[in-house]
Every structure is written in structure tokens, then in C-alpha cells.
Amino acid sequence: MENPSSLPVLIPTRTHALVEMPASVGRYAEAGLQGAANTQRGYAADLRSFEDYCQHHQVSYLPAAVTTVAGYASQLADRGKKFATIRRHVAAIAKLHQLAGQPSPTTHEALGVVLDGIGRVLGKRQRQAPAFTVAELKQAVRAxxxxxxxxLRDRALLLLGFAGAFRRSELVALNVEDVELTRQALLIHLQRSKTNQYGEAEDKAVFYAPTADYCPVRAVQEWIECLGRTTGPLFTRMNRGAAGVPGRPGLARLSDQSVNDLVQRHLGPAYSxxxxxxxxxxxxxxxGQSNKAIKNQTKQKTxxxxxxxxxLDDVKRFNAAQYLGL
Known part of the structure; x- marks a missing residue:
């Protein structure tokens, strides 16, 4: 009997043809089709919603007609979903059809017109998380x-997250061994990020602050000392302590939602x-930092x-009228 791992791999493409590849590329093709773990989870929830819509309206789920997807997108808009959320649902439907080797209705020009109309009605700009000031961050640490x-954990996470311009997914993925202390700075070795899906070497540098209480480098060092280990997750949940006794660090990583809750608990519900x-x-x-210097830390591409x-939409905080010399 032939070994399944030696069989050729059929890859569905956006032109709906199946391309036969040698078995040696199998695991890479699978990773490319699946995408990042966070994307898989989001798509799964979106597709359950789409399937429910199709069952309710008694229309085909796979393959789906362009009128079905347009009706589904319109219903999401009527329910008050953000435009970015609607686009993500459409992307999930496109991925579903690609994986099944079916023609995707999401490329149809008519759907593009509907989505453009939804964007105009809803407004394409998402409600953005506000920016706090350094004074607000210091006040949160003092409390x-x-x-x-x-x-110790919460201070380290907030100061590192801010000074390193981290995404929540990057923070929860960090391990103790990803942190390297040098004379000039604390280096954080990112294994993978939203803009670095291929695991290329990518570092962030976090620098000492004049005041120890607000120094991200010292805060991370103190937290690692509290952890008492040199490997494993950096930011973890706490084990439940006895009555009146603080809990100790556990081994389970914080979740993305836990980071959001932590920020809101210390900085206020307006933030995320x-x-x-x-x-x-x-x-x-x-x-006055250059875009190049900022991108070197955020790892943004453009x-x-x-x-x-x-x-920078606060007219009092950022306005050239402050510098007219009057």
C-alpha cells in the first residue's frame, strides 16, 4: 500500500483549478492554506454565522451565490457590525471556497459594489483605541x-507593552528565554508576529528609564525574578492563593482577552x-521621531x-498653532 505521505498534493487556487504538487511540499502547502492560528479561529466563528444564515434562508452554503454573500453582508451591516468585521466575514467565505476548490463568489464585481456601498454608509474608519499619555501610565503604575x-506582572506587562509597541498577541506569546539583557537595552527576540508570519529573526529594544518605578527594563527583570525560572511563558495567570494570601505565578499563559482586561483595569474602560x-x-x-525610527520598533512596513x-486628532494636544511665536 502506498504511503499517504508520498502521494501528490492538490492545491486549490483562486482561479479554481487544482494544481498538483509533489508530496514533499505537502506540509508547507497545508500551512499556507490554513494561515495563522488567530486567523483560523476568527474564520471558524465567521463561517458558523454564515452557515446559520444560509440554513435560515435555505440557500447553498458551498458553493455560495454572489447574491447570498451580498445578502449576508447587508444583514451584518444592518445589525451594526463594523465594516472591518464584515470584510473579515467575506474573507472567511473566500477562504472556505478556496480550500474546497470551488469558484468564489467574493471576487464578483457586483459584491464589490455592495461592499463599497456598505463602507460608505457605515464609514470605513473603525473606532480606534485611544492613546493614553505618559502621565496616565505613570499614575496607573503608582496605583x-x-x-x-x-x-509586578501587571507593571511589567504595561511598561513593556508600551515601550515595545507590542501587540497583545506578541505579549502573550513571549517566553522568558526570548528576553536578553544587554548593557544598552533589553532585547526582545520575537519568534513570530502579525507582520512576521515566517518566523524570521526580529528584535525589539526596550531602554532603561531614569526612574526605577517606571523603567520597563527593571520591571521585566523584577517580574522574571518573581517567576523564578529561565524558560517558559513570560506573562502567566496567577494560581489562586489562600484567603488573604496573594496568588503565585502559574504556568498558563495570559490570553489575548486577559491583556485587554488588564489594560482596562489599570488605565480605564476607554482604553484597550x-x-x-x-x-x-x-x-x-x-x-518628533522619524517614521523610520518608529517603524524600527513597531515593525510596521509603511x-x-x-x-x-x-x-493626533486632539486639537489642543497636537496643533501647529502652539508654535507660532506669538
Whole structure:
């Protein structure tokens, strides 16, 4: 009997033809079709919603007609979903058809017209997470109980997340062994990120601050000392302590949602985990840093992304009228 691993691999393409590849490329083709883990989870939920819609309206789910996808997108818009969320649902439907080797209705020009109309009605700009100030961050740190492991963890996560312009997914994926202390800075070795899906070497540098209480380097060092290990997840959940006794660090990683909850608990409900990154960009732009210097930390690819992340619409905080010399 032939070994299944030696069989040729059939890869569905966007032109709906199946391309036969040698078995040796099988695992790479599978990884390319599946995409990142976070994307897979998001697509799975979106496709369950689409399947429910198709069953309710008694229309074909796979392959789906362009009128079906247009009706589904319109219903999402009527329910108040954000335009970016609707586009993600459509992308999930496109991936479903690609994996099945079926013609995708999402490439049809008529659907593009409907989506453009939805974008115009809803407004394409998403509600963006606001940027906090350095003063607000310091105030949040001062309010923490740094005699407890939870306080040490939360301070390290907020200061590192801000100073390193981290995404929440990057923070929760960090391991202790990804952190390297040098004389000049704390180097964080990223194994993988949203813009680095191929695991290429990518580092961030976090620098010492004059005041120890607000120094991200010292905060991370103190947290690692509290962990008491040299490998494994950097930011973890706490084990439940006895009555009146603070919990100790566990081994389970924090979740993406936990990071969001942590930011809101310390900085307020108006902010989110994305505010860590947005605040870095905003404050760096205000300080006159070049786009090149900012991108070196954020790992963004274009200047347009700097414009998108910078929260510079506060007329009192960022306005050339302050510098007229009157």
C-alpha cells in the first residue's frame, strides 16, 4: 500500500483549478492554506454565522451565490457590525471556497459594489483605541500594589507593552528565554508576529528609564525574578492563593482577552490592549521621531500605517498653532 505521505498534493487556487504538487511540499502547502492560528479561529466563528444564515434562508452554503454573500453582508451591516468585521466575514467565505476548490463568489464585481456601498454608509474608519499619555501610565503604575506578584506582572506587562509597541498577541506569546539583557537595552527576540508570519529573526529594544518605578527594563527583570525560572511563558495567570494570601505565578499563559482586561483595569474602560501600541506611535510622533525610527520598533512596513496608528486628532494636544511665536 502506498504511503499517504508520498502521494501528490492538490492545491486549490483562486482561479479554481487544482494544481498538483509533489508530496514533499505537502506540509508547507497545508500551512499556507490554513494561515495563522488567530486567523483560523476568527474564520471558524465567521463561517458558523454564515452557515446559520444560509440554513435560515435555505440557500447553498458551498458553493455560495454572489447574491447570498451580498445578502449576508447587508444583514451584518444592518445589525451594526463594523465594516472591518464584515470584510473579515467575506474573507472567511473566500477562504472556505478556496480550500474546497470551488469558484468564489467574493471576487464578483457586483459584491464589490455592495461592499463599497456598505463602507460608505457605515464609514470605513473603525473606532480606534485611544492613546493614553505618559502621565496616565505613570499614575496607573503608582496605583499598583507592587508587593504582590500580580502587581509586578501587571507593571511589567504595561511598561513593556508600551515601550515595545507590542501587540497583545506578541505579549502573550513571549517566553522568558526570548528576553536578553544587554548593557544598552533589553532585547526582545520575537519568534513570530502579525507582520512576521515566517518566523524570521526580529528584535525589539526596550531602554532603561531614569526612574526605577517606571523603567520597563527593571520591571521585566523584577517580574522574571518573581517567576523564578529561565524558560517558559513570560506573562502567566496567577494560581489562586489562600484567603488573604496573594496568588503565585502559574504556568498558563495570559490570553489575548486577559491583556485587554488588564489594560482596562489599570488605565480605564476607554482604553484597550491596542492602546499600548497606539500610545507608543502617538507619543513618538509628538516627540518628533522619524517614521523610520518608529517603524524600527513597531515593525510596521509603511509610513501610512504610522498615520493610521497615531492619535493626533486632539486639537489642543497636537496643533501647529502652539508654535507660532506669538
Amino acid at each position: 499598583m500594589n507592587l508587593t504582590t506578584p500580580t502587581g 490592549a491596542h492602546s499600548l501600541r497606539a500610545s507608543f506611535v502617538t507619543i513618538a510622533v509628538e516627540a 509610513d501610512a500605517m504610522i498615520e493610521r496608528y497615531a492619535r
